[in-house]
Amino acid sequence: MEQRQGIFHQTTVEALAVRQPEFHPVTFAGTKRAHSELAGPLQHQHTAASNRHTQFQRASSLGKEPHRLTASAIIALDTGTTVALPTSEYSQRRVISATPTSTIDRSLSLFSPRYALPASLVANFRALGIEDIYPWQKQCLLGPGLLAGSKNLVYSAPTGGGKSLVADILMLKRVLEDRNAKALLVLPYVALVQEKVRWLRNVVQDIKRQPLNDDKQENKQRLWQKRPDEDNIRVVGFFGGGKIRATWSDFDIGVCTFEKANMLINAAIDDCTISKLKAVVLDELHMVDDDHRGYLMELIATKLLSLEHGVQIIGMSATLAWLDAHTYSTFYRPVPIEEHLVHEGNIYPASTASGILKTASQSGTNPSAAQAHGDPVRIIQPSAHKEFQDPGLNAVVALANETARSGYGVLVFCSSRQGCESDARLISRVLPDVHELEPSVVEKRMDLLGDLRSLPTGLDPSLAETIPAGVAFHHAGLTTEERDLVANAYDNGALKVVVATCSLAAGINLPARRVILHNARMGRDLVGPSMLRQMRGRAGRKGKDEIGETYLCCRKTDLEDVVELMLAELPEISSGLTTDKHRIQRALLEIIAIRLANSKESVQDYIRKTLLHLSNDADVIQGHVDTGLNDLGTMGFIQYEDSDLYVATQLGKAVVASSLEPEDGAFVNREMRRASKAFVMDGEMHVLYTFTPVQDFSVSINWQVFRSEMEGLDDSGLRVMTFLGLKPTVVNRMAQGGSLKESTAEEKELARVYHRFYLALQLRDLCNEMPVHAIARKYDMPRGTVQTLAQTCQGFGAGMIKFCEQMGWGAMSAILDHFSDRLKAGAKADLLALARITFIKSRTARVFYDNGYKTIASIANADPKELVPILMQAQPTKLRLKSKDEQKYEEKLFAKAQVITDSANRLWQIEMQQDIDEQ
Incomplete structure (x- = not known):
């Protein structure tokens, strides 16, 4: 913030309005322009931007645009004086030397012989922007026995501090040094697995490993049976369900979720191939005490420690005296962070948290008195808008507006999905509209809207409202495809503000200049120190920001708890094996x-x-x-x-093979044994019920919907209900406001059956080509929840197939196998072949089939232009755009059609080769 003779200048609403003819606050994609540069170019571009305004409204499917709002001004305090300052010159413009320089140290180069890395690997790191390593990374890597692989490592570094590189180097050394060596990288979330797979494939691109031995004659004899990629380092991601059992021959580096890593290690120990495993990286090791999933890391690590051969275990993001490991901890961040607390419109440095309670408790505190106590450094003025009467919401909008208008990225964390969407809509209403944007920015956002509209679920109305202003939300209610598009658009600068639930903090790497926490609660509970650190750690991105900022907006009633939270140390990590979940x-x-x-x-x-x-x-x-x-x-x-x-026992082995909890395995066994005596085969409901997960899926039953669906069941479906012990009278009573008893073990198990059958009804619709968005409307659930249910069922179904195989129930296994394919395709049996093609699933497959494209060959030989009208038919909305908007929409569909024909061609070639081989 600029300071002149002790007077701070700050933008006010009135000042901005007066200056508007000569200065429009503008977001420039990928660049930051000085205040003096903005007026001229914008005046020349004003006409072009105006012409795009109507197009942009059509592209985003907006009806009547919500009336514009104005964000509150943020006033700096200095001797009680406040003066207006242009928005683009506020404190974030300070030039800060983020990364300290040091004298030349050759060991900070990855070319240093101390690391013994292949030149090709170092070159790939360099191509990805990693020229040298930080001093702390050098100190960590040179710890005793680490580079040689004879010692385990547990280390901690701040988010964005470069901790992943240390694990990557150690893991890659193990794989490169031994032709037979395998490595696993274990991550908590599917999105992180997918991101890491892409990164590692770039790291190992074109790197060839040495032959197994120096016997040239033997090598020549092996050439005829050698796979083309055998000398490459194969990186494969493992997550979700899969019918094919992976073996070490399928990959060199496996990037896995907790569940998949545990399954792979169990199988390798059981078949005595575990000796090939040389390195295991456990990311987010601090989650080990998470009773929900993190305890699986303890199972993985303890089994590895119990092996006779050495596996180097590398644990990140925690410091604990476990794993017989060398420990290292650093607080270094290449981009420093300034942390703040916002309470009742006052902004305090986090470093003064211990004195905030005293200041806040004073009655009639004025700015100069507060400054005398060294507390608030800035004040967010109250808003005249009724929408911003809540001080916390007003602060969120003002802080997001301030940063986005200066061209920086903002992440806002909210406690609920509804809160995310509400905040996103309000923030979008204070940011520059289309007339104030550079044409290239408008073009990017139009492209994003087109991409979202071309998805099978169509364009979400709330995203259609917020994206034109450069704002979007990100939560589990969106589909995977929607979340990916939002994340990519934010990363490339098309979006400036993303409002997310806390899952984004750990689930994907999206750093921001400013991170704002709407409040200190996620749901009803106060966030813990670990989650707070995760969210605040997203502030500041290396190479784009000189500094990162975090703002925790605190409710009046939460002040004492929040101050305690901000001052709290990370809790000591403990085992999750002895909780009430056994x-x-x-x-x-x-x-x-x-x-x-x-x-x-x-x-x-x-x-x-x-x-x-x-x-x-x-x-x-x-x-x-x-x-x-x-x-x-x-x-x-x-x-x-x-x-x-x-x-x-056989049952015990089946439970382990299917990755079930013992209690869930006992329940599944009881259900399956009962089904084996009287399985209802003249319909789909019984097999779909068997396919439905037994775990708590956190989906509440809408009993009115349950009753409606029950009334539409055929005789076969009603027999399934009767066989399972479900009574229509109970469903009717619940639909009228009754309650389901769960006081005894028998009542709890029966409630579990009701819940499972309700989910099976949704699976029935998925398998019968009802689109995800239609099921979401029907059952009053978010689209992302329906999609997650389908993905979870695929994983559970794969486990159930293994369970049946282990128990010797071959017929049941075959039935489940068939429905696994149908669930993945979201289609009936006649569409399973078409559903193997990329982008052709569910309703899209049926539309292609009804238009005469009934085989893979017919699509492989089609002109992509012929497929565009068919893809239009498959869209959930029949919106027809005009002129340039419709042209861009068709371009998106044409690009998708090209991918479809390419995919069909690859599948067709495989089919033809199989036919030749069988002749």
């Missing part, structure tokens, strides 16, 4: 089923390597172990043989 049962069942332990002594040896052993009393742990083993025996998962040896 995770230790799964740990014990897995090691017995894969024969890693089979006696009291080997079980105890395994327990001594757990994180649990470090954080609990030995007698308490032994009690949990004994109880867990007894429960597993009672449920029929393990047996005690002579000499006190533990052996997994």
